[in-house]
Amino acid sequence: KSFVFCGLPRPLFVSPNVFFPLRQSGLSDSSGVAQLGRIKRPRLHSNSGPPAPPSCRVCPYLRSERSFYGDFWSERTAALFREAVVCPEGLIPFSAAPLGARLPLALPPCSRPLPGSQRESSELFTLTYGALVTQLCKDYENDEDVNKQLDKMGYNIGVRLIEDFLARSNVGRCHDFRETADVIAKVAFKMYLGITPSITNWSPAGDEFSLILENNPLVDFVELPDNHSSLIYSNLLCGVLRGALEMVQMAVDVKFVQDTLKGDGVTEIRMRFIKRIEDNLPAGEE
Amino acid sequence: MADEALFLLLHNEMVTGVYKSADQGEVENGRCITKLENMGFRVGQGLIERFTKDTARFKDELDIMKFICKDFWTTIFKKQIDNLRTNHQGIYVLQDNKFRLLTQMSAGKQYLDHAPKYLAFTCGLIRGGLSNLGIKSIVTAEVSAMPACKFQVMIQKI
Numbered sequence: 001k002s003f004v005f006c007g008l009p010r011p012l013f014v015s016p017n018v019f020f021p022l023r024q025s026g027l028s029d030s031s032g033v034a035q036l037g038r039i040k041r042p043r044l045h046s047n048s049g050p051p052a053p054p055s056c057r058v059c060p061y062l063r064s065e066r067s068f069y070g071d072f073w074s075e076r077t078a079a080l081f082r083e084a085v086v087c088p089e090g091l092i093p094f095s096a097a098p099l100g101a102r103l104p105l106a107l108p109p110c111s112r113p114l115p116g117s118q119r120e121s122s123e124l125f126t127l128t129y130g131a132l133v134t135q136l137c138k139d140y141e142n143d144e145d146v147n148k149q150l151d152k153m154g155y156n157i158g159v160r161l162i163e164d165f166l167a168r169s170n171v172g173r174c175h176d177f178r179e180t181a182d183v184i185a186k187v188a189f190k191m192y193l194g195i196t197p198s199i200t201n202w203s204p205a206g207d208e209f210s211l212i213l214e215n216n217p218l219v220d221f222v223e224l225p226d227n228h229s230s231l232i233y234s235n236l237l238c239g240v241l242r243g244a245l246e247m248v249q250m251a252v253d254v255k256f257v258q259d260t261l262k263g264d265g266v267t268e269i270r271m272r273f274i275k276r277i278e279d280n281l282p283a284g285e286e
Numbered sequence: 287m288a289d290e291a292l293f294l295l296l297h298n299e300m301v302t303g304v305y306k307s308a309d310q311g312e313v314e315n316g317r318c319i320t321k322l323e324n325m326g327f328r329v330g331q332g333l334i335e336r337f338t339k340d341t342a343r344f345k346d347e348l349d350i351m352k353f354i355c356k357d358f359w360t361t362i363f364k365k366q367i368d369n370l371r372t373n374h375q376g377i378y379v380l381q382d383n384k385f386r387l388l389t390q391m392s393a394g395k396q397y398l399d400h401a402p403k404y405l406a407f408t409c410g411l412i413r414g415g416l417s418n419l420g421i422k423s424i425v426t427a428e429v430s431a432m433p434a435c436k437f438q439v440m441i442q443k444i
Binding site: 125 | 292293297299300302304321325326328336337362
C-alpha cells in the first residue's frame with residue numbers, strides 16, 4: 001500500500017562531492033549558518049539511468065541522495081520524487097522552502113518508524129480509534145452526540161498537534177488558502193496518516209475546497225452497523241483540522257461530504273474558510 | 287504511519303473524555319479505569335493478532351513475556367521494556383523507566399495521583415495481548431516516580 005523505504009541509516013554528514021558552493025545571495029544576514037542561494041544540481045546519473053530528483057533547496061536528504069539511496073535509487077524512487085511535493089522524511093516541502101532558507105542545524109529526530117512496524121503502528125491508532133468510537137456509542141445514546149463529542153476531542157487534539165507539526169515540518173507561513181490546502185494535503189496528512197489526499201472542487205471565490213481521500217486509514221477493519229447510519233465515524237479528523245487551523249489564525253468549517261463507510265466511493269472532506277482570526281488586544285492597549 | 291504524537295494525543299483525549307462523561311459515583315468506584323482498561327483489552331487483542339501473524343510458535347510463558355517486552359513494546363512505544371522480573375510462579379513485573387505516555391506529564395512526583403488513569407489503557411493492552419496468546423492474567427500498574435512505571439502481570443492458572 002504505502003511505499004516502504006529501505007532501512008538504510010541516515011547519513012550523518014553530507015558527502016563532499018554533492019556539496020554545492022555557497023554563494024552570497026542578496027540577503028544581508030550572514031550568521032554562521034550556511035546561506036543557500038540558487039543551486040544548480042549536477043546530474044549524477046548518465047542519461048541511461050533514472051532521472052535525478054528535483055532540486056530541493058533545503059532538504060538535506062536529497063542533497064546527498066546518491067549516497068543515501070545508493071543502489072536503491074530506482075525508477076520508482078525517482079517517480080515518487082517527481083510527483084511528491086514532500087521529501088520522504090516528510091521534513092520539508094520542496095516548493096515551500098523560501099530562497100535562502102536556513103538549514104535546520106539539528107535534524108529533527110527520525111519520525112519514521114522501523115520498516116515493517118510502519119504498518120503496525122498505524123494499526124495501533126486505527127484500533128484505538130475504533131475502541132474509542134465504540135465506547136462513545138455506548139455512553140451516548142444518539143449518533144449526533146457522538147459526532148459532537150468526536151469533533152470536540154478532535155479540536156483538543158488539533159490545537160496541540162499543530163505545534164508538533166510546525167516543529168517537525170518547518171513550513172513557513174502560508175500566504176493564501178491554496179497554499180494552506182497544499183500543506184495540509186501533502187505535508188500534514190502524509191506525516192501523520194501516511195496518505196496524500198487530492199485537492200479538488202475549488203469554489204470560484206477560492207475559499208472552499210474538497211480533500212479526497214482514496215483510502216482512509218481510520219476505517220480499516222470498520223463496518224457501520226445499520227442502527228448507526230448517521231454516525232460520522234471519522235469526525236475526529238474534522239475537529240483536528242478545525243483546531244489546528246484555529247491556532248494559526250484561520251477559522252474554518254470542516255465537514256464530511258462523502259464517506260466510504262456509507263457506501264460512497266471515496267471519502268470527501270469539504271473545508272470552507274470563514275475568516276482570519278485577529279488577535280484581540282486587551283482594552284486600553286490599542 | 288500514524289505518528290507517536292498522534293497516538294499520545296488521542297490517548298490523552300480518551301482519558302479526559304471518559305472521565306468527563308462519567309458521573310461522580312463512577313469516578314469514585316473506578317468504573318472509568320475499567321472502561322479504559324476494557325478499551326485497551328480490545329485493542330490489545332487485535333494488535334497481537336496482527337503482530338504475531340508470521341512469528342514462530344512460542345515455547346513457554348517466559349517466551350511470550352519476552353515477546354511482549356521486546357517486539358510488542360517496541361512496535362507500540364518504540365522502545366523495549368527496561369527490566370523484566372519474575373518469580374517463575376506466574377508473576378511478572380515489567381519495568382519501563384521512561385514510559386512514553388507519561389514522559390510529557392512530569393518528571394518526578396508531580397501529578398502522581400493522576401498517573402493511574404493514563405496507565406489503565408496500557409494495562410488493558412497487555413492483558414488483551416496475553417489473552418489472545420492463550421494466557422489469562424490480571425495486569426496492574428504502579429508508579430512511584432514518573433516517568434518510570436511498573437506493570438505487574440499475574441497469570442491465572444485455570
